Amino acid sequence: MECRRVRDLPTGPALLALARDVLLHELMPLLPQEGHLAARLVANSMAIAEREAVAGEEPAQEILRQLEKLYGDGEQGLLLRRLAQDIRAGDFEESQLSERHVREILWLHTITKLRSANPRFLNANGFS
Amino acid sequence: MVDTASRQSEPQVERRAGLARFLADASRARAVEITGLTPLRGGAIQENWAVDAHFNAGTLMGDQRLVLRTAAPTGVPTSLDRLQEFAVLKAAFEAGVTVPEPLFASDDPVIFGKPFFIMRRAQGTAAAHRITRDPALDPALPTIAERLGRELARIHSIRPPRVDLAFLASYEEVGPAHQIRGFRTYLDSHPAPRPVLEWGIRWLETHMPPPMAIVLCHHDFRTGNYMLDGTALTGILDWEFSGWGDPHEDIGWFCSKGWRFARLDREAGGIADRAPFYRGYESESGRSLDPRRVFFWEVLASIRWAVIALQQSDRYMIGGERNLDLALTGRRATECELEILMLLDPDGVPKGA
Numbered sequence: 001m002e003c004r005r006v007r008d009l010p011t012g013p014a015l016l017a018l019a020r021d022v023l024l025h026e027l028m029p030l031l032p033q034e035g036h037l038a039a040r041l042v043a044n045s046m047a048i049a050e051r052e053a054v055a056g057e058e059p060a061q062e063i064l065r066q067l068e069k070l071y072g073d074g075e076q077g078l079l080l081r082r083l084a085q086d087i088r089a090g091d092f093e094e095s096q097l098s099e100r101h102v103r104e105i106l107w108l109h110t111i112t113k114l115r116s117a118n119p120r121f122l123n124a125n126g127f128s
Numbered sequence: 129m130v131d132t133a134s135r136q137s138e139p140q141v142e143r144r145a146g147l148a149r150f151l152a153d154a155s156r157a158r159a160v161e162i163t164g165l166t167p168l169r170g171g172a173i174q175e176n177w178a179v180d181a182h183f184n185a186g187t188l189m190g191d192q193r194l195v196l197r198t199a200a201p202t203g204v205p206t207s208l209d210r211l212q213e214f215a216v217l218k219a220a221f222e223a224g225v226t227v228p229e230p231l232f233a234s235d236d237p238v239i240f241g242k243p244f245f246i247m248r249r250a251q252g253t254a255a256a257h258r259i260t261r262d263p264a265l266d267p268a269l270p271t272i273a274e275r276l277g278r279e280l281a282r283i284h285s286i287r288p289p290r291v292d293l294a295f296l297a298s299y300e301e302v303g304p305a306h307q308i309r310g311f312r313t314y315l316d317s318h319p320a321p322r323p324v325l326e327w328g329i330r331w332l333e334t335h336m337p338p339p340m341a342i343v344l345c346h347h348d349f350r351t352g353n354y355m356l357d358g359t360a361l362t363g364i365l366d367w368e369f370s371g372w373g374d375p376h377e378d379i380g381w382f383c384s385k386g387w388r389f390a391r392l393d394r395e396a397g398g399i400a401d402r403a404p405f406y407r408g409y410e411s412e413s414g415r416s417l418d419p420r421r422v423f424f425w426e427v428l429a430s431i432r433w434a435v436i437a438l439q440q441s442d443r444y445m446i447g448g449e450r451n452l453d454l455a456l457t458g459r460r461a462t463e464c465e466l467e468i469l470m471l472l473d474p475d476g477v478p479k480g481a
Binding site: 110 | 315323324330392452455462466469470476478
């Protein structure tokens with residue numbers, strides 16, 4: 001909250017949203033047809049950056065908290081890699097409880113990433 | 129009319145002349161005039177050129193609309209080279225698959241700078257978003273899906289051993305165990321851990337189907353790689369990944385969510401339910417599809433597509449290729465990961481998600 005008060009307004013995400021709107025609705029009609037794909041890709045990149053900026057660090061922190069809960073120890077920055085290695089080794093397959101927890105983390109991780117990268121795809125698959 | 133020929137650079141003029149001589153020799157024409165030579169859009173791995181030519185006598189006498197296919201500067205090492213792809217295309221043509229007729233091939237670098245082959249030019253569009261979105265096509269799509277099932281069955285009628293296809297890798301070199309090793313090797317080199325992909329790969333490893341009689345697989349048989357002229361199928365394209373394999377692999381790839389484009393609800397390539405596609409395949413091949421094997425290959429398809437998406441993004445992230453499309457493609461890997469979770473853990477969807 002304090003950071004927001006220090007920074008000028010409009011916020012970075014608000015500027016990105018406005019810039020994207022200008023790109024799609026004012027600049028794109030002026031571009032030749034062969035430039036439209038690139039303009040849409042630029043607009044898509046801006047939308048991802050905007051959503052990631054709005055979401056902030058909290059979604060990633062929640063995944064790290066879940067990983068700490070799963071492992072109980074270990075360096076936070078390496079836990080996702082450790083999870084990947086342990087899944088490859090089949091380490092959770094003997095314990096129903098921890099396998100359940102692993103699956104919950106995998107779902108959380110995936111949905112969190114798609115909320116920024118492609119919320120439309122999430123919606124199309126029945127996720128809010 | 130603007131005289132475009134007069135604006136051509138010297139290498140372009142030489143290239144046209146060399147190609148005209150090659151076509152004349154190959155078709156036993158007295159002479160060939162190249163009236164058009166323009167690059168076609170699409171194809172990150174291959175480069176396609178539309179060739180319009182007039183043949184004076186010979187086997188192709190008259191005006192012809194052709195395609196010259198050669199490697200793009202950024203080819204991928206896992207694909208066939210152009211002469212090999214030409215041999216596969218010939219085998220498919222002879223097996224009755226709807227493909228642009230393959231005509232001539234050359235590995236002489238003097239003619240076009242690199243090996244190439246010439247085929248007839250199919251009419252129509254392969255644009256997947258248009259095919260899956262166009263309401264005018266809707267009534268015809270189940271019939272097209274059934275036809276595609278028949279076409280795939282014809283591709284799968286090509287079986288080893290084949291002297292003309294002796295260059296194709298053995299099943300051990302391309303089968304699921306090999307692919308799993310390849311996925312893991314790639315992930316070990318990737319900077320960001322991908323636990324969902326690891327989970328999917330582990331599932332593949334522990335659910336490997338028993339071996340069965342192998343066939344020629346297209347390995348990229350999907351919407352976007354066939355051409356429609358109106359509602360008529362005019363050609364199955366892009367054979368550079370072909371190889372021996374389990375026939376269910378092509379079925380799983382065609383049906384996987386990554387290739388449904390605008391219509392995720394239409395499980396057969398975004399164009400129809402599975403039923404007409406499977407019906408076409410089974411009636412043409414005389415074999416029943418095994419849904420468990422299709423499921424296995426569909427899981428593998430999502431992992432394969434995720435790895436391809438990450439590799440495309442690597443071309444920007446690691447290779448320094450300044451291309452926004454490639455950079456964004458890496459984000460699509462997470463879409464595949466959602467699909468892997470939906471396939472393998474359908475009861476595990478988090479509450480409130």
